[in-house]
Amino acid sequence: MVEAHGGKRVGIVLVSHSKEVADSTARLAAGLAGVPDALVAGAGGLPDGSLGTSEELIVEAARRMDEGAGVALLADLGSAVLTVKTLLAEGDELPEPARLVDAPLIEGAVAAVVTAAGGGDLDTVAAAAEEAYTYRKL
Amino acid sequence: MSGKVTNGAGGSGDGGDGSEGTPELDAAFFARWMTAAADAVAREADRLTELDSAIGDSDHGGNMRRGFEAVREELGEEVPATPGAVLMTAGRKLVSTVGGASGPLYGTLLRRAGKALGSAERVSREELAGALRTGIDAVAQLGGAVAGDKTMLDALFPAVEALADSGGKDFEAARTAAEQGAEETVPLQARKGRASYLGERSIGHQDPGATSAALLVAALAEADTAVEPEGDADGTGSAQGGSGGSE
Numbered sequence: 001m002v003e004a005h006g007g008k009r010v011g012i013v014l015v016s017h018s019k020e021v022a023d024s025t026a027r028l029a030a031g032l033a034g035v036p037d038a039l040v041a042g043a044g045g046l047p048d049g050s051l052g053t054s055e056e057l058i059v060e061a062a063r064r065m066d067e068g069a070g071v072a073l074l075a076d077l078g079s080a081v082l083t084v085k086t087l088l089a090e091g092d093e094l095p096e097p098a099r100l101v102d103a104p105l106i107e108g109a110v111a112a113v114v115t116a117a118g119g120g121d122l123d124t125v126a127a128a129a130e131e132a133y134t135y136r137k138l
Numbered sequence: 139m140s141g142k143v144t145n146g147a148g149g150s151g152d153g154g155d156g157s158e159g160t161p162e163l164d165a166a167f168f169a170r171w172m173t174a175a176a177d178a179v180a181r182e183a184d185r186l187t188e189l190d191s192a193i194g195d196s197d198h199g200g201n202m203r204r205g206f207e208a209v210r211e212e213l214g215e216e217v218p219a220t221p222g223a224v225l226m227t228a229g230r231k232l233v234s235t236v237g238g239a240s241g242p243l244y245g246t247l248l249r250r251a252g253k254a255l256g257s258a259e260r261v262s263r264e265e266l267a268g269a270l271r272t273g274i275d276a277v278a279q280l281g282g283a284v285a286g287d288k289t290m291l292d293a294l295f296p297a298v299e300a301l302a303d304s305g306g307k308d309f310e311a312a313r314t315a316a317e318q319g320a321e322e323t324v325p326l327q328a329r330k331g332r333a334s335y336l337g338e339r340s341i342g343h344q345d346p347g348a349t350s351a352a353l354l355v356a357a358l359a360e361a362d363t364a365v366e367p368e369g370d371a372d373g374t375g376s377a378q379g380g381s382g383g384s385e
Contacts, residue, residue, distance in 0.1 A: 077332075079237070082241075089246070
């Protein structure tokens, strides 16, 4: 595994239409990975708690998770994906480097957090999360 | 669908319309456009939500209204100095306030169009048409949609085509094309967004995104007719700050 340098870990941000889904998935992934939440944060719903996607919450979570080794963002659907893409394409608000990872939200989150906790760099974390698509259940 | 009317090779000849003088569209025009869009969205919000409840998640009217009211408020405080800056400000506001997919989509449309207009203090209609084309292409790329997918693009593509066919002049033709494009989404099956999960059941409903896109284009025509011709189109060059090359 390629290690992120300086003992800094890749941060993970989980973007969902729902605050509960984002936050619970973050806790689930941290719990299964056996690391404190500090590595992964949810950015779900609108600031008032209703369903939707908030650019503000995504940026805030990404900055909070940024230790200097980059931030991997996973998203559920539709506006969550489009908002992250737009942030990456247009803005300078996300920490550098930041990347939208093409992965299923829950399975990808677990793989990403485990890999990031082990010191993997952004490429390695992204690859681990993306690989979650190939894990068949039947 | 149906033959594309390409405007003969001729067209570009005289251009007419004071194209020698200062380009006619200034930041105030663009602010008027955005305000007219906010009015239209507020007026039609219930209809947008109703259309969205048939094939979406019933939030389009509310989302669009929240976004465009924020744009109205922002521009009410201070109108940026250039057309490009007005659109970029509006686009940024939409991304941060809409909360649904239309935020990044319309936000990208306006920001890219604004960026394409650069820092000129005034722009021509032709430049506006070109910038809109740039913005719409960016939307298509972001959403990965093509014409006929039953999305906002089905109103926007015909609109920008009609605009380009008239050298950027005919906002009314763009409005008509957008409205027609929106209506023509009724028999289409959605291939993008939440409505695509409905498969064939999305057929028979007008797409909410195409409908709101037509409102945005209609607002452009409204902003145009709202101008009081304060010196006649030919404006005897009230020395436009000598901004030489406003390319």
